[in-house]
Amino acid sequence: xxxxxxxxxxxxxxxxxxxxxxxxxxxxxxxxxxxxxxxxxxxxxxxxxxxxxxxxxxxxxxxxxxxxxxxxxxxxxxxxxxxxxxxxxxxxxxxxxxxxxxxxxxxxxxxxxxxxxxxxxxxxxxxxxxxxxxxxxxxxxxxxxxxxxxxxxxxxxxxxxxxxxxxxxxxxxxxxxxxxxxxxxxxxxxxxxxxxxxxxxxxxxxxxxxxxxxxxxxxxxxxxxxxxxxxxxxxxxxxxxxxxxxxxxxxxxxxxxxxxxxxxxxxxxxxxxxxxxxxxxxxxxxxxxxxxxxxxxxxxxxxxxxxxxxxxxxxxxxxxxxxxxxxxxxxxxxxxxxxxxxxxxxxxxxxxxxxxxxxxxxxxxxxxxxxxxxxxxxxxxxxxxxxxxxxxxxxxxxxxxxxxxxxxxxxxxxxxxxxxxxxxxxxxxxxxxxxxxxxxxxxxxxxxxx
Numbered sequence: 001x002x003x004x005x006x007x008x009x010x011x012x013x014x015x016x017x018x019x020x021x022x023x024x025x026x027x028x029x030x031x032x033x034x035x036x037x038x039x040x041x042x043x044x045x046x047x048x049x050x051x052x053x054x055x056x057x058x059x060x061x062x063x064x065x066x067x068x069x070x071x072x073x074x075x076x077x078x079x080x081x082x083x084x085x086x087x088x089x090x091x092x093x094x095x096x097x098x099x100x101x102x103x104x105x106x107x108x109x110x111x112x113x114x115x116x117x118x119x120x121x122x123x124x125x126x127x128x129x130x131x132x133x134x135x136x137x138x139x140x141x142x143x144x145x146x147x148x149x150x151x152x153x154x155x156x157x158x159x160x161x162x163x164x165x166x167x168x169x170x171x172x173x174x175x176x177x178x179x180x181x182x183x184x185x186x187x188x189x190x191x192x193x194x195x196x197x198x199x200x201x202x203x204x205x206x207x208x209x210x211x212x213x214x215x216x217x218x219x220x221x222x223x224x225x226x227x228x229x230x231x232x233x234x235x236x237x238x239x240x241x242x243x244x245x246x247x248x249x250x251x252x253x254x255x256x257x258x259x260x261x262x263x264x265x266x267x268x269x270x271x272x273x274x275x276x277x278x279x280x281x282x283x284x285x286x287x288x289x290x291x292x293x294x295x296x297x298x299x300x301x302x303x304x305x306x307x308x309x310x311x312x313x314x315x316x317x318x319x320x321x322x323x324x325x326x327x328x329x330x331x332x333x334x335x336x337x338x339x340x341x342x343x344x345x346x347x348x349x350x351x352x353x354x355x356x357x358x359x360x361x362x363x364x365x366x367x368x369x370x371x372x373x374x375x376x377x378x379x380x381x382x383x384x385x386x387x388x389x390x391x392x393x394x395x396x397x398x399x400x401x402x403x404x405x406x407x408x409x410x411x412x413x414x415x416x417x418x419x420x421x422x423x424x425x426x427x428x429x430x431x432x433x434x435x436x437x438x439x440x441x442x443x444x445x446x447x448x449x450x
Contacts, residue, residue, distance in 0.1 A: 019045060021112040022120035023105055030100030035108055038125055041116050042092040043081070048115040049108065050079050053094065058083040066098060068107045069114040075104055089125050090132025130431060137431025138167045141390055145227070152276025153377065157226050157387055166387065167430060173212050174426045177400075177419060180205045184416040202409035209422075213401045220394040223387045225310060229271055229278035230376040233306045236315030236327055238286030241340040244359040245315070246270070246283035249369075267305050275373035282309070287327055306330045311375050313368075317341040318356065336371050338364075396429040 019039025025032070037045055046053040052064040058081045068074045077098035087093035098104060113119065126143055129135045135143070142161035149155040160166075183205055234242045247253050250270045268283040282305050285298030306312050311334045316326045318339045329335045342356040342363050355371065357364030403422040407415040 019117045020120035020124055021045075021109055021117040022125070023109065024095070024125075025100070027102070028100075029102060032097055033100040033105045035096045035098070035105065035112075036120075036125060037094040037096075037112055037117060038087070038089045038091050038128060039117070040092065042094045043083075045112055045115040045117050046079070046081060046094040049111045050094075050096070053079055053081055055081045055083050055092065057081075059086065066096060066108055067111060069111040074107050074111070075099055085132065085134075088134065089128040090134045091128060136167050138170060138393075138429070139164065140431075141392075142166075151273050151278045153226050154278065156276075157223075161387075166393075169216060170426060170430050173209075173216065173400075174423065174430070176209050176212055177423045177426060180209050181416065181419045181423060184412050184419060187412045188416065199409040202412070202415075206404065206407045206409060206415070209419075210401070210404045213397055213404060213422075217394065217397045217401055219387045220397070223390070223393070225376060226278070226387065227390075229280040230311060231282065231305075231309040232279045232311045232313065232372065232376075233282045233284060233302075233309040234313045234315060235284055235302060235306045235330070236287065236340075237317075240286065240315040240317045241359055242286070242315055243268075243283050245313070245338075245340065245357070246281060248359050248365065249274075249281055267301050274369050275377065277373055277377045279372065279376060303330070306333060309333055311336065311372070313338055313372075315340045316354070318344060334375055336368070336375065338368065393429060396425045400425040 017040070019037065019041040021035065021037045024034040024036045043053075043055040046055070048067070050064050050066050052062070054062075061078050061080045063076060064079050065073050066075050066077050066079075075098045077096050079097075080095045082088070082093040082095070084090060084092045096108065098108060109119070123140075123144070126135070126140050130137055130140050139162050142158045145154065146158035146162060149158055183202060187202060234246055236242055246268065249272055251272075252270075267285075270281050272279050272281050284302030284305055287299055287302060307330055309330075312330055314327060314329050314335050314337045316337070316339055318341050326337075329337070337354045339351075339354045339356045340359070342358040343361045355364055355368060357368055359365070400422040403418040403425065406418040409415060
């Protein structure tokens with residue numbers, strides 16, 4: 001079933017005929033816990049569990065007694081009524097903050113259920129907010145990302161997306177597509193009246209729309225790096241200090257370090273945070289021609305990991321064999337060239353462009369961290385908040401791009417149909433048209449009280 005979800009429609013889309021209740025803070029024992037109630041019967045249920053609640057003087061916090069399902073006082077807590085439509089969900093909403101004893105919280109939720117509420121599903125409060133036009137679907141995803149943020153860049157991007165930066169970009173794209181559609185349909189009307197329409201004008205509008213879609217599609221890679229972490233691979237010959245550097249950047253002894261070549265046989269992975277940027281760091285087997293079959297397989301996996309990486313730290317030890325050639329840098333991947341073991345270099349200097357580091361003395365490690373953060377975060381910071389961070393964004397934008405690729409101003413009838421489908425892709429992107437399956441997939445990753 002296709003349904004609109006951000007045009008101020010009734011929250012029946014999200015089961016709004018029911019009044020829902022859930023804990024909005026993490027489960028378990030804590031100093032405080034918040035319970036949220038939303039729906040048409042929120043005021044009535046609030047009057048049962050908190051007789052002092054007064055929706056007529058909404059949006060004002062007060063201290064009041066809270067009752068269990070038998071009418072006995074459970075606790076005294078801070079209560080805030082939010083009369084519709086000035087609430088998070090757009091419905092009558094009631095929030096209660098009490099002491100965080102699990103028994104107490106469950107007792108209060110049970111009292112709300114006894115009074116007529118039902119327990120909320122994951123993301124149901126936000127789903128109602130979207131259905132009632134308080135948020136669009138892109139902003140709803142931003143709330144999910146804000147709650148799940150683990151790094152400074154994830155937090156920043158989610159905050160800017162919630163403020164509407166990405167929604168504004170998608171809205172601008174939709175307007176441009178609609179203008180193109182209007183121009184194409186007008187050209188058909190003119191042709192029917194025997195008036196020739198210059199194809200150059202239509203071609204220019206089509207090219208402009210293609211460029212707008214392409215710019216947003218190009219942010220998807222940065223969005224994936226914000227969400228999942230940039231893939232960083234340490235590559236180099238045996239005994240270059242790759243595992244030592246890996247452990248140092250991880251801050252823990254994850255990889256076995258040994259003076260014997262071939263110790264690392266497989267790709268070892270760990271997530272790290274450098275200057276607020278998530279990275280997935282991978283240690284790899286040493287690159288050398290000789291070795292047994294297992295080491296050769298490790299070599300193959302190392303090369304494959306480097307080819308799929310966003311960034312490669314290419315290591316070449318100072319103080320190694322004289323005349324040794326540097327390892328080959330993988331093509332098509334950003335590379336930070338590093339001369340490791342700088343403390344053993346015997347006054348040898350690193351060639352131009354190579355960063356000298358020593359995991360033993362710490363020389364160059366801070367500069368390497370700065371280079372890593374700059375290489376990964378540079379592109380992200382240039383994009384501001386208009387980053388297509390979700391895989392769903394990328395799919396919809398790529399669908400729109402394919403439809404625009406089929407537009408030919410010499411065939412306006414066919415071009416008009418392609419643009420209509422491109423507009424539909426953007427409508428699905430911002431939530432003006434959505435299927436229940438898409439909505440379910442988005443909201444199932446939310447916590448219950450959001």
